[in-house]
Amino acid sequence: MAATAEQVEVPAPDGSVRSVRISSPDRVMWPASASGTQVTKIELARYVAAVGDALLRAVGDRPVTLQRYPDGIDGEAFYSKNPPRGVPAWARSVPVVYPSGRSHPQLVIDEIATAVWTIQMNTVTLHPWPVRTTDLDNPDELRIDLDPQPGRAFSDVVEAAVVLGDLLREWGFTPFVKTSGNRGLHVFARIAPTREFLDVRHGVIAVARELERRIPELVTTAWWKEQRGDKIFIDYNQACRDRTIAAAYSVRPLPGAPVSMPVRWEALRDITPADFTVHSVPMLLDSEGDAWQAMADGGDGVIGDIERAITAWDADVSERGLAELNFPPDYPKMPGEPPRVQPSKKNSENWEDDGVTPKP
Known part of the structure; x- marks a missing residue:
């Protein structure tokens, strides 16, 4: 008979041991595959218990969305933003505000047991969100997702x-890199939480344009x-x-149970x-250590200033005539945003010559 539950013991912040109950322990989350x-x-x-310290450095003190698969990765999935029912007494949540303006609590992971x-x-x-619970509106992480289009190799x-890392260093950041768990790479840098999301987005756009x-090519x-085309989308x-973006050391719902893994630049x-x-x-992790330890520690020179990137955004606007880029489709229409019309379906008769302003 299959086990109905097992216990996983992990250290608590006060040095004691927490025992976390896992029901249906034999449920197959990833079926066997060629991968x-x-x-x-x-x-x-x-696995989560084994990498707990490193995982906690990546997600700790941040609102977290859970990507859940009740029947394993071949079944239906959903994103859980509200804390699920039965959340342990030791866990906490914080209210976050979404683009629509509505707000509700979101889970925070403060210890391995959570x-x-x-x-x-x-x-x-x-x-995890790129903010700490003490300042939910000002990101403390700059995050860039390099998403290869079909036809591009991982080596590309x-x-x-590598070029992005050099650029970020030139602009006063200390970049860190991890695999996405799929075909791409994620590049992060710690920043001082001095600017809100829209400003940080503009800084990221400036980096992307440069x-x-x-x-x-x-x-x-x-x-x-x-x-x-076949380029890498920034x-x-x-x-x-x-x-x-998927957390460092988090597992992805893909064949073979790949992990989004921090790596050192020299090993990339x-x-x-x-x-x-x-x-x-x-x-x-046991043999080589956490490649993102220094980012978590936030020592001298690790925390960059987003102002250099925002200045570059301003220069692109004032000197090159570049403007806002498209927002995600579920966002409200944003000031200066280009038309949310697929270019091949755009009727030029309805737009001014700038391609952005609707004709009266």
């Missing part, structure tokens, strides 16, 4: 990330897929309010996304 062996719910919970408990709720991937994404000027800021909209050309899975990451 790897099957992974059960209890194995996922034990992260393990999210597995009890069939969570696969954690999606690596080359784009990267596009440096390697136009490789990357693009084109929002519409029909305009991207997803600037991950800087929007209520837009999140020597790795592949398939190197990092539920099975391999705990041992790699």
Whole structure:
């Protein structure tokens, strides 16, 4: 008979031990595939416990959205923003404001036991906001998602990330890189929480445009897929309010149970996304340490100033005539935003010559 529940014990902040109940421990979250062996719910919970300290550095003190798969990754999924029922007494939540203006509580992970408990709720991937609970409107992380279009190799994404890393250093940031868990890379940098989401988004757009000027054959800021070709999309909209990127050390709902894995810049050309899975990451973390430890510690020189990037945004607007870019489709129409019309379907008779202003 299959086990009805198992306990996973993890350290609590006060030095005691918490025991987290995992029901249906034999539930198959990842079926066996050509990419790897099957992974059960209890194995996922034990993985989270094993990488708990590093995971907590990535998600701690941040509102978190849970990507949940009640029947495993081949079943239906949903994003849980409100804290699920049965949240433990030791967990907390904070009220966050969404683009629509509405507000509701969102879970905060302050200890490893809470992260393990999210597995009890069939969570696969954690999606933390780029803010701390002490300042929910001003991001303390700059995040850039390099999203390769079909036809691009991972080695191309690596080359784009290397140029991006150099650019960020020139502009006063200390960049850190991780695999997305799929085909792309995520580049992060800590920033002082001095500007709100829209300003940080403009700073990210300025970085993206400069990267596009440096390697136009490789990357693009084109929002519409029909305009991207086979280039790597620099997803600037991950800087929007209520837009999140999979957490470092979080598992992705893809065959083989790949992990979004922090790596050191000097190792970037020597790795592949398939190197990092539920099975391999705990041992790699034990042997090589956390490549993002310095970002979490926030030591000298790690926390950058977004003002340099915002100044570049202003220069693009005033000197080059560049303007706002498209927002996600669920956002309200934003000031200065281009038409939300797919370029191939746009009727020029309805727009002024600038392509942005509707004709009266």
